[in-house]
Amino acid sequence: MASAATQGFSVVSKPTKPIEGQKTGTSGLRKKTKVFQSENYLANWIQSLFLALGEEAKGKTIALGGDGRYFNKEAVQIILKLAAGNGLKKVVVGKDAITATPAMSAIIRRRKLYGGLIMSASHNPAGPDEDWGIKFNYSAGEPAPEKITDKIYGFTQSIQELKIADFPDVDLSKLGTTSFGDFEVEVIDYTTDYFDELREVFDFAKLRSFFANPRFSFVYDALHAVTGAYASRLFVDELGASPDALLNCVPKEDFGGGHPDPNLTYAHELVERLFGTDAPDFGAASDGDGDRNMILGRSFFVTPSDSVAVIAANAQAAIPYFSAGLKGVARSMPTSGALDRVAKRLNLPFHETPTGWKFFGNLMDAGQCSICGEESFGTGADHVREKDGLWAVLAWLSILATKNEGRGEGAALVSVRDVVTEHWRTYGRNFYSRYDYEGVESERAEKVMAHLTESVIDTVQPGTELGGRVLETADNFAYTDPIDGSVAKGQGIRVVFRDGSRIIFRLSGTGSAGATIRMYVETYRDDPADFDRDAQDVLAGIIATALELSDLPALTGRDKPTVIT
Incomplete structure (x- = not known):
């Protein structure tokens, strides 16, 4: 190894060689934890990132944090040494290596940083035998x-050297700045910038008043993931909820052995509470890194597609940030057409994009989108450039607070079910x-897609x-970005x-191994007599058609899905 003297530390040049399989997607790089722990695997990707950013990144400040999963604390130290070795000026790190994904976006934006690194595999399980991931967010x-992820991948295929600063590990448990010559590491409170952002969006005083209503009861489930580090300060300290309202809000490196995906299958403890006796009025959950959400009422589940539509329909009246109106709305292609109907009635610009938050981000940066959502439990707005689970929860609480304003002491609480039913009466x-x-x-997954292409797209004629x-x-959906x-x-x-019904098939790239086939089915009804029917009953015919087509x-050997939402 060679080394070069630098003020405060030396930079070690460590030889390495390319490692296969480091293709970077929109959600960064995700593999099993043990893969990232293998020799130089993480270091190669981080070095390739800094090579991809080039001279532009030198002398700049980036942020660093993650969802609290296993290996994050060790990974931080590797990343800090590579950042210093590659000429960055400063890294801002969330205390204990914690930073939720939407909070990272807020930190980058509010502090005007060059970018940030998020250590997360999102909603996937964590632990020595589970998943780990990392991604870079831009300015x-x-x-x-x-243009950046392609460059990163290119450098992973040719990398020969790691530039590593030689200094001690940084104590991440204490707030403050540690300097190594000209390089600084600042450990910050991971809630400050994010909560400041949320205060500019929502009326916290109004929300506190609503939480003080003795008729309103609330429960929040962090699934032992990153939002557990935010929940007590937000819901208890800021809004006045009882500490008893917090469920699984102690973050754990293995997420308590669970699957931190807020849906009806994996958030079963919350679901059982909301559909049980003495259920609270409102329940919500977030995922591993805090960018997804699930909303429940008493014995009532709000689909993510309905959720973004209801938020958009009520945003101007309920959320101060949108008091002047919305610039536009957007949804991912597989998400239901509920948002389309809101956009049409409210005369709002509407966009249908591929799955992936970067497409929404382009629209937001161009001032063409205020609220957006994906059926995969992701909802967000242009206050940051990531989907935001806690934002969605606060949006729903704001709608309920607004609907219940001025109601007499004996009046029944306007519930989540009431809000959604009212929405259906208006929009179907x-x-x-x-x-x-x-x-x-x-x-096998590829065979399913090939079969659909050959037997439907290439063969069956309209009519x-x-x-x-x-x-x-x-067709196979294609999208031309109207911005770039x-x-x-x-x-x-x-x-x-x-008749407006749709069947959609996608292969998901959010896992670390194998493939996930997602099958989406949808049909529209505007007869109020149908509104309370079970969705699986209404959709039974089109589900059968989808499986037949x-x-x-037969092609996968699966007689039932892993999860039904």
Whole structure:
């Protein structure tokens, strides 16, 4: 090894060589933890990132934090030494290596930083035998664009050297700044910038008043993940909730052995409470890194597609940040058409994008989108450039607070169910469900998509009847970004019928191994007599059509999905 003298520390040049499989996606790089712990695996990717950023990053400040999962604290020390070795001026680190994904976006934006690194595998399990991940967010707080991720991957294929600063590990348990020559590490309170941002969006005094209503009861489940580090300060200290309202809010490196994905399957403890006896009025959960959310009322589940539509429909009246109106709204292609109907009625610009928050970020940066959402429990707004689980919870609480303002002491509480039912009476209901087939062998998953392409897209003509419905179009969704002109192809197979019903198939890239097939089905009803029907009952016919068209059970060997949402 060679070393070069620098003020306060030396920089060690450590030889390395390319490691296969370091392709960086929109959500960064995700693998099993033990892969990242193997020799130079993490260091190679971080060094490649700094090479990709080039001279532009030297002398700049970045932020660093993560979701609290296993290996994060060790990874921080590796990253800090590589940052110093590659000429960065300063790294701002969340205390104990903690920073939720939307909070990272807020830190980057409010402090005007060059960017930030997030150590997270999102909603995937954590621990020595589970998942780990890392991604870079750029100067607007958004996930790195492809022009950067492509460069990172290119350098991972040719890397020969690691530039590592030789200084002691930094104590992440204490707030303050540690200097090594010209390089600084500042350990910060991970809530400060984020909560300051949220205070500019919501009326905290109004929310405190609503929490003081003795008729209102609330529970929040952090699934032992990162928002547990924020929940007590936000809901108890700021808003006045009882500490008893917090469920699984002690962050753990293995997320308590659970799967921190806020859906009806994995957040079963919260679901059981909301659908049990003496259920609270409102329940919510967030995922591993805090960017996803689930909203529940008493014996009532709000689908993510309905959630973003309800928030958009009520935002101007309930949330001060939107008091002047919305610039526009957007949803990912697989998300139901409920938001489309709100946009049409309110005469708002509307965008349908591929899955991936970077597409929303471009629209927001151009002033064309205020609120957006994905059916995968991601909802957000242009206050940051990531989906934001706690923002969505506060948005719903703001709507309930507004709906219950001025009601007499004996009046019944306007509930989550009441809000959604009122929305359906105005806009109709998009019955919607998602079937996840997780951990499918990649080859089998590809066969399903190939079969749909050959037997439906390339073969069936518009006007043909399929399963009792008339086909409008079938394609593999492509998107031309209206802001930067980039084209995203192969974003999911769509089968759209003339009655507005849809079947969609996508392969998800958010796991660390195998493939997840997501099947989405949707149909629209505007008869109030249908609104309280079970979605699976209403969708039974189109689900059967989707399984028949895809031949999924035979091609995958799966007779049922892992998760139904």
